[in-house]
Amino acid sequence: MVLEQEIPRFASWIGPAVLQYLTAAAVATVVAAMLTWLAQAIGNGPLAGGDRVYRGVLAGLADILATSPRRVWALARLAIQESLRRNVLVVLAMFALILLFAGWFLDPASVDPRRLYVGFILAATNLLVCLVTLVLAVFSLPADIKSRAIQTVTTKPVHTGEIVLGRILGFATVGTCLLAIMGLAGWAFVVRSVSHGHVLEAADVFDVTNGEGAVSGAEGRTSLDRGRRHRVELDGRGGGVAETAHGHRHRGTVTGTTAAGERTYAVGAPLGLLEARRPLRGKLRFLDREGRPSIKGISVGAEWSYRQYIEGGSAAAAIWTFEGVSPERFPEGLPLEMIVRVFRTYQGNIEDGIHGTIQVRNPTSSLRSESLPIVAREHSIDSLLIPRRINTVMADGSLREVDLFADLASDGRIEVWLQCLEPAQYYGVAQADFYLRAGDGSFAVNYAKSCLGIWYSMLICTALGVMFSTFLSGPVALVAAIATLLVGQFRDFIARLFTSQVTGDSSIVPGGGPIESLYRIVTQTSITLELDPTPAVQVMKVLDTVLLAPMRLAASIFPSLASLGTSDFVAGGFDIPGDLLAAHGAEAAGYALACFIAGVFCLKARELAS
Amino acid sequence: MTQATNRSAPRRDASDVVVETRNLSKVYRDFWGRSKKTALKPLDLDVRRGEIFGLLGPNGAGKTTTLKLLLGLIFPTSGEALVFGRAATDVSKNERIGYLPEESYLYKFLDAEETLDFYGRLFGLDPEERRQRAATLIEMVGLTRDRKRQLREYSKGMTRRIGVAQALINDPELVILDEPTSGLDPIGTREMKDLIIDLKARGKTVIMCSHLLADVEDVCDRIAVLHQGELKELGRVEDLLRVTGVTQIRATGLSPAAAAEVKAVLQRHGAGDIDIGNPRTTLEDLFLEVVRDTEARPGRRARRTETAAQRAE
Incomplete structure (x- = not known):
């Protein structure tokens, strides 16, 4: 996985992140208060406007602090009843339909x-x-305001914060x-x-x-099932493991x-299909073809620079x-697992793979093991x-x-060297491609962790939808929420x-x-072609920078649901790290809290019966 | 903070004044802040504990705007509204208020029991109390048989009844009713009026607005007449309706000869515009009489003439 x-x-x-969050929240509050004051000052004069803003901020904060869990739950129950009466469970039938088509x-x-399967499901x-929670969230409050049912709620001892929460x-x-x-399904x-x-x-x-x-012993082939068969080697006692094919054995x-x-004979259930590996990852550095240290490997022209390449038949190495x-x-030795991509300058026999070696070295004494041969094949781990007793x-x-461990490791540190043996062929690797398998988690638990990541996304969608619905009509709130999520989705691109645009380095993002x-x-001008720096082009670039500045600001604030996704871990057979889940949880909580507070102030400033 | 605290602090709570407005006005503005409509011109009102206060006026007079300002549903353009001595925007005042909006804006996907349970939860009532109050109120408004039906299946009158029940779920001290008899048939209207009078008997303060003059006249102690957002009249109903300079004589069993004699006596004393004849009943009384008689003697034509006339006398 990447x-x-x-x-x-x-x-x-x-x-530090919480501190930064609070600082950003304080800045946002001051900016919002200034804008509100400006709007109020136009109609009521600067002093009266300031007084209204001051009282509004205090009332909003008091409202949030007065939140009662009982009333919040009463309103939450109402939202649940509303969803059920609006046949939200139909979405389960849609999901069943998706499973049906997936099965076909x-x-x-x-x-x-x-x-x-994991990726799709x-x-x-x-x-x-x-989508369901977003739609429910954006249409509920505007519908209540339109039908005026909200009036029978706000005339009860209900705080605005309780309505939003x-x-x-x-x-x-x-x-x-x-x-x-x-x-579960x-x-x-x-x-x-x-x-x-x-x-x-x-x-x-x-x-x-x-x-x-x-x-x-014995040797044979299993039957062809699910489009694959395995070569089996049995030892003299009648036991053995089938060769790995399609990621399992x-x-x-x-x-x-x-x-x-x-x-x-009996063939057991597939091994290695439903697993959650816990990797111990190392730091990657390179040697160039002359064996000199290099920050990165060779680019073979691919647009994505995630993987770097080392040249075969040279001193180039990935370490x-x-x-x-x-x-x-690791009592048995080092269980090294690796994904090695191959870039061929000539095709050769495509079935054979590209040969290379693995060496283990002591990072301090440079004592090295003998070369262990490997054959790199695409699309397989x-x-x-690496055994405890090894020749050096x-x-x-x-x-x-x-x-x-005694001779090749130094203070718990050990180096693994990868080299490609075949001249004019290249190995492509990234830091995450080599790891030591430090243990295994449960696939079911890992799947549940991934669902937790979906839950974070759902929470952000819900909070965002409710926040927009406090001051926009349902359809407009839906569009606003989707636009926010889309900008968030491309936040890295917008930042780049x-x-x-600012640095003038068009190689970062051409066009x-x-x-x-x-x-x-x-004008059908290629994005790789530099435009002549005419005054018109200069003006165009300045305008672009002016347009991009607020987008850059928005992109740094808006949530990216894609970054919360962890399905790649489950699909790749890797355990989702707790640190990642905690980080995503903190991010979701941060957005939900911000949406809640913004929603309270927006709804409180609104006349619900006008 | 000081100002905000002062606004929400109890003020004159111990006195008899439940609601007071001072210079309260409302101007609706468009998106650009331009004045669109002056819904209420500066209004000074006091509503005292235990009275039924009516806001009277034609459509667009500012009655509902006044109620919404008292409830904090909209914000005043100038002036202030105090309820139980607290600012109208102070949520805590709602603990003691029951509100029936003009068209019982309720959640149509809930049934009667769920509706009252929901509003009971908002007041923090415990489950047993909620259940008891809901059962009592549903029975009171005559919806026991329909308590499990979703409100979307209710007629307008039934919706009105459950609206009344939700307004009373917290046993409020102040009940605010916006067009309480709107959408009700004459029986429902009479029951609503009886309920309002009963609330007063139980020590509640009632503020209602209506453009149905008979309803206001029947139940209100004091009224304020609004027209085009401006207060035109304010006072006790009996004082406002008393016609000075006209004497009314009512009697039963008077023969035509005796009536002529009475007329002659009045003329002798210089009375003008003398009118002697049989009084008229109201259409509401007539309708109620017919319905009661029909229910008492199913399948037979109502006997109304004598009874209605007697009631009128």
Whole structure:
């Protein structure tokens, strides 16, 4: 899976982040108060306007502090009843329909069925839950205001904050229930869809003899199921593991012998399909083709620079330094798992893969192990257990067996070197591509964690919808919420575009801002072509910068639901780190709180019966 | 803060004045802040504890605007409205208020029990109390058989009744009724008026607005007449309706000869515009009489003439 940024420890940043959040909130409050004062001052004069703003802010804060959990729950119940009476449960039928079509059209024989099924089901769940709660949230309050039912609520001892919070809580509860049902159904669907078995017939198994002619084991092929079969090697005791294919393998055993003297076999459930690996990741650095340290590898022309490439048949190497390595943690040796991408300058035999080596080195003494051969194949995670006792290469070229942790590790640090052996071929790697498998979590728990990520998105959608509905009509609030989420979705791009515009470095984002882009579309000018710096072009670029500034500000504030998604972890078979979940939880809570407070002030400033 | 605190602090709560407005006015403005309509010109009013106060006026007179200002549903352009000595925008005053809006704006997806349960929760009533009050009020407004039906299935009269029930769920000290008899048939109208009088008997203060003059006349102690957002009259109903300079004589069992004699006596004493004849009943009384008689003697034509006339006398 792709992990572009390291996941920092939650405790290491939450303190400063909260401080930054409060500062941003204070700035936003001051700006909002200034704008309100300006609007009030026009109609009522500066002093009266200031007095109104001052009293409004105090009343809003007092309103929030007076929030009663009982009334909030009463209003939340009302929101739940409203959702149920509006047949919100129909969405479950839609989800069932999606599962039905997924069962028909998703191909269980695909290269990576786990990614296919998990990715699809979690995406469908995310979309449905977020969309339903967003629609419920944006239309509820405007409908109450339009039907004037809100008047019978606000004439009770109900604070504005309770109305806003009650709705957020109510619709979030509805979303939670929907998510729980969809999550369970989706998990059962994925498990049932990817689970399969094979049959190993006696006719497909042949004895294997050793050098002395004695039978040392057996070898064969399983039946073809779900579009795949596995090569099986059984040892002399009748047990063995099938070769990994499509990301999983099976355990095979001899179960007995028939009356006719034929052996019978059993093939176990798939291993490695529904897993949640807990990786220990290291830091990556490179050596160039002359063996000199380099910040990054070679770019092979791909637009995305996530993976860097090392040249085969040269001194180029990718080196990971792992920390916290100890015999207590890895008693069997280092369970190295790797994803190595290949860039071929000539095709060769595409089935063979590209050969390379792995070495383990002591980062302090530079003592290195012998080269362990690997064959890189696209689209699969290769594993290699580096044993506790391993040969090292001495200065004279001789080999000496040493202890992995005692001799090749230094203060728990150890280096793993990857080199490509084939000239004119390249290995592509990223920091997250090599890791030590430090343990395994439960797939079901991991799936639930991913649903928690969807819950965060749902909470933001609900809070955002309710916030917009406090001062906009239903359809307009829906458009505003979707626009906010879309800007948030492209916040990284907008940030890069703004940087590109301000610095004048068109290599960051070629093509310029909105006006320049429009000009290029109309005149059919390529985005790679620099425009002549005529006065008109200069004016256009200035206008673009002016337009992009508020977009940049909005992009830094608006939420990005995509960044909260963790389905890639589950689909890739990796455990979702607790630090990541906590970070996403803090982000969702921050947005929900901001939406709640903004909603209170917007609704409080509104005449609900005018 | 000082100003805000002073505004919401109890003021004159111990006195008899439940509601007071001082220079209260409302101008509706458009998006650009331009004056669109002056709904209420500066208004000074006091409503005292235990009285039924009527706001009377034609459509657009400012009656409902006044009520909305008292309830804090809209903000005054100038002046202030105090309820129980607190600013109208102070939410805590609502603990002691029951409000029936003009068209019972309720949640149509709830049934009667759920409606009262919901509003009871907003007042923080405990479950047993909510259940008891809901049952009592549903029975009082005659919706026991329909208590499980969603409000969207209710007729206008039934919606009005459940609206009244929600207004009384907190046993309020002040009941504000906006056009309380709107949409009710004559029986419902009479029951509503009886209810208003009963509320007064239980020590409640009632403020109602209506453009139905007979309703106001029947139940109100004091009225304020509004027209085009301006207060035109304010006082006790009996004082405002008393016609000075005219003497009314009512008698039963008077023969035509005796009536002529009375007329002659009056003429001798210089009386002018003498009118002697049978008084008229009201259409409401006539209708109620017919309905009661029909219910007492199903399938037979109502006997009204004598009874109605007697009642009128």
